[in-house]
Amino acid sequence: MIDVRRHNAAFCRDHFLHHCEEQVRRAIDSHDMLRDGDRVLVAVSGGKDSLALWEILGRLGYQADGLYLGLGIGDYSDESGRYARAYAADHGRTLVEVDLAGEYGYDIPRAAHATHRSPCGACGLSKRHLFNRAALEGGYNVVATGHNLDDEAAVLLGNVLRWDAAYLGRQYPVLPASAGFARKVKPLVRLGEREMAAYCVLRGIDYQVEECPMADGNRHLGFKEVLNALEDRSPGTKAAFLFGFLEHGHDHFAAAADVERDTLAPCSVCGSPTTGDVCAFCRLGERVAVELSRKAE
């Protein structure tokens, strides 16, 4: 029996699996995330969310390949990669791999150290850049990520605590394609973290259970804790917060995101759209290169 308090429901195995898949179908339909003929690239970390997403998209009849990004976070990355590859091999799916260190000469720990940036900041911007680039280069028009309800509610809390209009305007389960950007979709937005873990267990999907060791104590996890405390008192808080925003809040801020998008021009180094001259990913790479060469002297 799997208990989903925010739906005030308890499901047996088969109904729970059906519930999860139906929630993904509803998210895709209601936000017009995917259409016939789309070529979808799933960002696969080896964790529960991305593997469940890959599984569910397949069950719903979508043709989706996976992309695994080697971030170089020690044993954690090695193990995560093994889970991603094992899933692909066992299910006969295509997994594209990009290795940050192999292709760009640095990994996330080195980038964080060299730039004095939080590792999560460097990691997030690298992932966004490289997922998009891999999609465009591989002829995929959609990038699907495994952000779940807990993730999105925590991001929303962070954005709302600062009332950052451009971030609020950009936070939506589907971001349409635009010049230099593949469409981005988050089909798990109606499902919580615990549901995704239960889904994997019931489907027999092995996944990386550890949290990223570099994320320990970051703000995002703090926002999750706070929302968990509120959810414990009032089940349904997270869903009301996120879906209330999507229905009654987001539109007010969409203009701020549009303004930002209108100022995008190709990065003078890599050609990706950016608001500056050089995109954040290339600037990160340059700073890391400078720092590494300084140390070598």
Add this chain to the structure above:
Amino acid sequence: MIDVRRHNAAFCRDHFLHHCEEQVRRAIDSHDMLRDGDRVLVAVSGGKDSLALWEILGRLGYQADGLYLGLGIGDYSDESGRYARAYAADHGRTLVEVDLAGEYGYDIPRAAHATHRSPCGACGLSKRHLFNRAALEGGYNVVATGHNLDDEAAVLLGNVLRWDAAYLGRQYPVLPASAGFARKVKPLVRLGEREMAAYCVLRGIDYQVEECPMADGNRHLGFKEVLNALEDRSPGTKAAFLFGFLEHGHDHFAAAADVERDTLAPCSVCGSPTTGDVCAFCRLGERVAVELSRKAE
């Protein structure tokens, strides 16, 4: 030495008192809360915020009387009333008193019990109604309340978790007068709870230290706890949240509050503006009367 982490400052006694009074002056000026010739009624509970507000308004040269509302919450109310009266007597200020049980035949515990409403809901609506009525009847054109930064941030968090557009539109440090409503102002909005307590201690103002026993475990206190946890990690979170909303969020929701205000008509019982036929305060009174007469049978 008083430490105010969100300002990254530590003040000696005199500078701290000056800081508090300046923050009130800034709040009043920047939101055009008070003007020459205003007759101000301060809602005085006997707690730190309302007594500090009364003190600071006097020091800033405003002519302000106090209003104490007897809510009938046992020893807590008796004691609170004594603090309010003692302050008025010691400082030669005028304190208007309204006793809920004496004038309406019930108190907050009875109202909550009879209506199966949360006591805080019944209390809040009674206070809003009676403060406004006392102001209009007494010829005051402004009601000033002691809501501080912590209070307002917690209310904002509750409103934002539900994305309640009308509530978000109404949440502002000054609400202009409109037909049947005195202007409402919150001059302590730039000062935190701990600052208000320190202010009272340093000014030698005795206040009710106990929290209302009926509020124990309510949602509002849960939101405060959550914000305190976030503030501990990142000092300035609450101020950024509230002031960010006032600058970048509120305007988007003001229209929703306007729509609601446009539908107001006089309550058929008491004449106060309401969106229904009978206002929430009179409906509360009717339900309590029905319940009490049922028990008497």
